[in-house]
Amino acid sequence: MKAKAFSMVLSTALIASACSGPTEPQVTEDPASASATNPLLDASTLPYGAPDFTRLRDEHFEPAMEQGMAAALTEIRRIADNPEPATFDNTLTAWERSGEVLERAQRVFFQLNSADGNDARQAVAREMAPRLAAHEDAILLDPALFARVQSLYQQRDRLELTSEQARLLERRYSAMLRAGAALPEDGRARMREINQDLARLGNQYQDNFRDDGAAFHHHVSDPAHVAGLPDDLLERAATEAQSRGHESGWAFTLAEPVVFGVLESADHRPLREAIYRAYKNRGNNRNEFDNSRIAGEMAALRAERAELLGFGSHAHFVADDNMAGHPDTIMEMLERLWAPGLANARAEAERLQQQVDAAGDDFKLAPWDWWYYAEAVRSDAYDFDSEALRPYFELNRVRDGAFLLAERLWGVSFQARDDIPVYHPDVQVFEMFDTDGRGMGLVYFDFLARPSKRFGAWMSSFQLQSRLRGTAPIVTNTSNFGPASNDDPVLLSYEQARTLFHEFGHAVHGLFSDVNFPSLSGTAVARDFVELPAQLLENWVPEPALLSEFARHYETGEPIPTELVEAMLAAQRFNEGFAVTEYLASSLVDMAWHTRDASAPIIEDAIAFEDRVMAGHGLIPQILPRHRSTHFSHIFPGGYSAGYYSYIWAQVLDADAFEAFREQGLFDRQLGQRLRESVLAVGGSRDPMEAYLEFRGATPSIRPLLERRGLVVDDDND
Numbered sequence: 001m002k003a004k005a006f007s008m009v010l011s012t013a014l015i016a017s018a019c020s021g022p023t024e025p026q027v028t029e030d031p032a033s034a035s036a037t038n039p040l041l042d043a044s045t046l047p048y049g050a051p052d053f054t055r056l057r058d059e060h061f062e063p064a065m066e067q068g069m070a071a072a073l074t075e076i077r078r079i080a081d082n083p084e085p086a087t088f089d090n091t092l093t094a095w096e097r098s099g100e101v102l103e104r105a106q107r108v109f110f111q112l113n114s115a116d117g118n119d120a121r122q123a124v125a126r127e128m129a130p131r132l133a134a135h136e137d138a139i140l141l142d143p144a145l146f147a148r149v150q151s152l153y154q155q156r157d158r159l160e161l162t163s164e165q166a167r168l169l170e171r172r173y174s175a176m177l178r179a180g181a182a183l184p185e186d187g188r189a190r191m192r193e194i195n196q197d198l199a200r201l202g203n204q205y206q207d208n209f210r211d212d213g214a215a216f217h218h219h220v221s222d223p224a225h226v227a228g229l230p231d232d233l234l235e236r237a238a239t240e241a242q243s244r245g246h247e248s249g250w251a252f253t254l255a256e257p258v259v260f261g262v263l264e265s266a267d268h269r270p271l272r273e274a275i276y277r278a279y280k281n282r283g284n285n286r287n288e289f290d291n292s293r294i295a296g297e298m299a300a301l302r303a304e305r306a307e308l309l310g311f312g313s314h315a316h317f318v319a320d321d322n323m324a325g326h327p328d329t330i331m332e333m334l335e336r337l338w339a340p341g342l343a344n345a346r347a348e349a350e351r352l353q354q355q356v357d358a359a360g361d362d363f364k365l366a367p368w369d370w371w372y373y374a375e376a377v378r379s380d381a382y383d384f385d386s387e388a389l390r391p392y393f394e395l396n397r398v399r400d401g402a403f404l405l406a407e408r409l410w411g412v413s414f415q416a417r418d419d420i421p422v423y424h425p426d427v428q429v430f431e432m433f434d435t436d437g438r439g440m441g442l443v444y445f446d447f448l449a450r451p452s453k454r455f456g457a458w459m460s461s462f463q464l465q466s467r468l469r470g471t472a473p474i475v476t477n478t479s480n481f482g483p484a485s486n487d488d489p490v491l492l493s494y495e496q497a498r499t500l501f502h503e504f505g506h507a508v509h510g511l512f513s514d515v516n517f518p519s520l521s522g523t524a525v526a527r528d529f530v531e532l533p534a535q536l537l538e539n540w541v542p543e544p545a546l547l548s549e550f551a552r553h554y555e556t557g558e559p560i561p562t563e564l565v566e567a568m569l570a571a572q573r574f575n576e577g578f579a580v581t582e583y584l585a586s587s588l589v590d591m592a593w594h595t596r597d598a599s600a601p602i603i604e605d606a607i608a609f610e611d612r613v614m615a616g617h618g619l620i621p622q623i624l625p626r627h628r629s630t631h632f633s634h635i636f637p638g639g640y641s642a643g644y645y646s647y648i649w650a651q652v653l654d655a656d657a658f659e660a661f662r663e664q665g666l667f668d669r670q671l672g673q674r675l676r677e678s679v680l681a682v683g684g685s686r687d688p689m690e691a692y693l694e695f696r697g698a699t700p701s702i703r704p705l706l707e708r709r710g711l712v713v714d715d716d717n718d
Helices: 031-037 058-080 088-097 100-115 119-140 143-154 163-179 185-215 231-243 256-265 269-280 292-308 314-319 327-358 367-382 395-410 494-511 532-538 544-550 562-594 606-617 646-664 669-680 688-696 703-708
Strands: 218-220 250-252 413-416 428-433 439-448 458-463 474-481
Touching: 058 088, 058 100, 058 119, 058 143, 088 143, 088 163, 100 119, 100 458, 100 474, 119 163, 119 185, 143 163, 185 292, 218 269, 231 250, 231 256, 256 269, 256 367, 256 474, 269 367, 292 314, 292 562, 292 606, 314 327, 314 562, 327 367, 327 562, 327 646, 367 562, 395 413, 395 439, 395 494, 395 544, 395 669, 439 494, 458 494, 474 494, 494 532, 532 646, 532 669, 544 562, 562 606, 562 646, 646 669, 646 688, 646 703, 669 688
Parallel strands: 439 474
Antiparallel strands: 218 250, 413 428, 428 439, 458 474
């Protein structure tokens, strides 16, 4: 998911986290004539200001961002050079009003480049990423602007600010300090260089990851080699083979539904191995898409930047601005979970080896065997086949289940808006209505996998809610489900159904936002808090009271059988050791990359470094980290560097929060309203722990998470 903490949307920038290029962009087109042809230069006249994709062309993006940067810098210069003493309105409010053209252009561009990329859009990204970062630095490192913000911060106790105004002042001042505004000129100059390099490298890393994965396919012609695969996957693979130029057979790509379908179902072990190795080696094939050196360079640049700002490492820099506060706090939590998680994983590996032996197979369990034999154990021990769930999780019904949950918790409703243009035929648009019938905003769903879309699932926004600007939220949910062959219904796995609810949780976080300032809107919260709403909504997926409403057979309409749900719930805990260990392994690798200080040499071989880290933690050979360092897009081009731990941190919160619903009622409207008012509506306008305490009424306990995961509970330390 690409929900952003405040520090990632400091002013008008959307995605750029570093920058280069001229600080005064060159405008090559007359603005008056350009606005008539470029739909990004003026506010849209469509409902809610939705992007007008009927008029938008790839050639519009670069000039819109150029003109947006020029306009934003003019607005900032007017604020910084104002001869009047700094006030909240003439400095911070004015800053919040600035940069709308650039923000609009960036938000549309980066979503399209990620969800429906092409050569033209990738070229724009390569060109603009460093220039956008330079633009961001031109604002955050402006001495005159910093002087005004600093003067307000120093007299903040005398300004009689509202709580939201005080929060904005605190966050703006902190953001400028963290950008290097208080450094001497040579330090600020080096910060600019680092940010430009990080922007360039991050964009290259993302392109490599996407292109290396998209280029791969594994062709199979022997029917014996596809034994065990479900019919829908075989149909998709046969269609893929033809599109790849093969006269017959099956072609398997690295789309996640394909990868995990093969790993769970393929009887032919070499096929499982081939797909698993290709999936884990994205960006690590010693070709033009290799990310190994890039990862090392990015980590080294982050360490240098942290040192310039007075932090011991990038992890210290990141944690200081999040709920955790310090890397030691993060590592304490990870280590506390690692030991019992790894112990469970070892026991699971032994059980899977017994399954291998019982089947008469003469080999030691390897990573590409885990999913296949875990399914066999579930079938034998729990009479459960995960594929039996899929007919009950038709994509649109699962989406409607998420809508139903929102209706029961908050009284809101959703209506399709087929009249609003979309950027791809697969995209669906819905309007959300409040209990009084008032329209609140739009959500775009882009569910289906395609070669032009990067891997994974994420939420982003075309427009932020802001009372100051008079704008309503327009959010997106993007994922990689299906697609089905021959226009058949798209059937999801149980985990994919949870993913849909997860991203929808981010969406409602954005849709319920009710703040004045765009920089504090929606998901602009601490990185280790942003996952709370998303992970919380996942808890309702297996609950029979909701599941029976939307999990219905796609052909007969019959609700999912109670015995199948019971078997699923009984089987869930079997693989928890693996799931926890695989995730925590990536979190520990992330921390290892980002706790290195600036004097450490650049890592040349990312996978060798990762292997050494995992050996030090005793990871068993049957498991690899969930994301390997050459395709770990969360932490290299993404915003989760030294922050991948935040998923498990937020799981502590979401497990504790869901206990409140278990205690008071799964669909208790009063509790749902408190969640909305205390957490979802306030965005980044409040301290996250204060917001959580107001909702829960007590400090969060780790016990519900440990119990959910089937881990050992330490009775002396909750």
